[in-house]
Amino acid sequence: MKSILLDTLRGETTPRPPVWFMRQAGRVLPNYNKLKESHSFREMMANPNLAAEVTLMPIADLGVDAAILFSDILVIPNAMGMELKWTDSGPVFPTPLSNFSSPVEHLKENPQKLEYIYDVIDEILRRRPQNVPLIGFCGAPLTTMCYMLQGVSSNGNFPDAMKFLFSNKTESKKLIDAIADFSVHYALKQIEHGVEVFQLFETHAGLIPTEMYMELFMPAVEKVGKAVRATGTPFIFFPKGFSTGFKAITPDLCDFVSIDWQMPLADAREMIHPEVGLQGNIDPRLLYAPQEVIAVELEKLKPFFRSNPKWILNLGHGFLPDIPYENARFTVDWVKSTKW
Template sequence: MRDSLLIKAAFSEPTERPPVWMMRQAGRFMKEYWDIKNKYSFLEMCKTPELAADVTMLPVDLLGIDAAILFSDILVTGEAMGGDLSFANGIGPKFANPVRTKADVDGLDTECVHKLQYVADAIKVIQQRLNARLPDGQGSVPLIGFAGAPFTVMSYLVEGGSSKDFKLTKLLIHNEPELAHQLLSKIAKVTADYLNMQIAAGVNAVQIFDSWAQALAWDDYKEFSHKYIAEIISKLNRKDVPVISFCKGSSVFAPLMAEAKPDVISIDWNVDLLDIKQRLPKGIAVQGNLDPHILYADKKVIKERIYRLFERMKGESGFIFNLGHGIMPDIPFENVKYAVDIIKEYRN
């Protein structure tokens, strides 16, 4: 895999063009995803290795993307620790037993990674499929594993689901910081174990998703998010496996994110990508940072915006094309395919 575009770019090595993958690339914008989703629940899809492999492979086969990302969910760690997790259409994830007291935190299990064996099994099935695509058995498409960052997973556990203002989570970190740290420490331990399990099972890169980091002030991000991401990264068996750090708010937090020593920082669309790359330590690659709303636009606009980004980054090693966040469910499939095709035609 060291010769794949994604792995080379992640390690800041020169590539003939930027590699492309997109967050939420195997999702609700694809008819083929719904063909599977209409037969099974979301958690069934996550927990059945063959189904998880089916969904993971969709963008590889239909879009020609440069990397696959494991089909799973960031909240499976919270469930393994003892959360009563469910997904309802139109509502999203729910924990029926929110974590709000010391007794709740004490009751969470940190020796629980064996409960996530279905993820390791899915990784093995996906790698078999990726390897089978080439006659010599050498899969040219790397597989990205992932996990939710402790703050983001904590917010779901504390709120009991999604939140617009994170009021209960912020009350916890402000009024009971010691309890918040106890909870975050437990999640961080499980997350490091979980990512190492994925690496042992055969993923070629990992990404840490801190989806709700932008809810935090700088000092709170440093204390209640960054600290634990740095701890996780320090514990990973990362030889030849690049680590990508993503958060909403990365255009603000990127200098701090770099201190955790990831190989790649995924950048949102609120900042000039070249400017932020030049402000990061040498050897840290960047991923991003097209506004996903561009993919709703006319094809000439899509091409113009992608090429504008590429011209801005021309000559820079360590650049992976991605969106500043995930693909929205109603973006036309043909627009996503068009974007991938013109990216693959580009040459530095």
């Protein structure tokens, strides 16, 4: 497939950076909001027709260079045996694993529960326009573990999960291993069904000390990355809030690393091994600003691209629901029409 995203991932020089956005298929799109009036998130995610429609929507409505599977990171805990309830305020695991002293013993894996996602992938690939690669993904081990131990949280600190992790290291390790193994299975199935890029979302990398991440979670990330890359699929790792942990990102771990909005791109570039490509890191909240302010900030990215062509333009975290659609569209148009 001829694709500016795949070219960049392969290290080829392109006239501009490729662009896609985390959470691009969602509430900034008027067409998504229309669909949302008659379908729940769960319905849209589980129905191959709807999921394919939503996945491909940003290609037409925003003009981005790639599609990313419309799904959720909670599908893994669910398929690993956790009951998942959909409430008005979103999905909840009624029985958090921090209730138990030996969490893994209370899991019962059922990979069949993920089959509908492969049907979604098949449908997306049937429908997608030419030259539009599909990015597959799953949650990374710490983030997935947080939800499993906490039972979903409105508190970004996951207090019960953290308490468990810090006080039961041995049991935590068993759980991390189980998540890693299941994630390998899930990633390989996505690839088997045709996703061309795989991204691992460690949204909560910043929750714990860097040394602890390195000791307990990085081996699990390596395991997933190794399995993905063995198939020839480019592997992007997104450890949000990883701070100086970025010093540990080497070409053995991943092809590209996605940078959160807090860290200056130049600082990230300095810390990360030079052969690893970068993705990111526009602050999604910049898209609240007037378009002339957005343009000024985008302009500042040009010198970075010129000395760092191995770079995918993206956000430093997902779109927020009340970002004006016009500003998201403006950003893509600017990226594609400016002289880099």
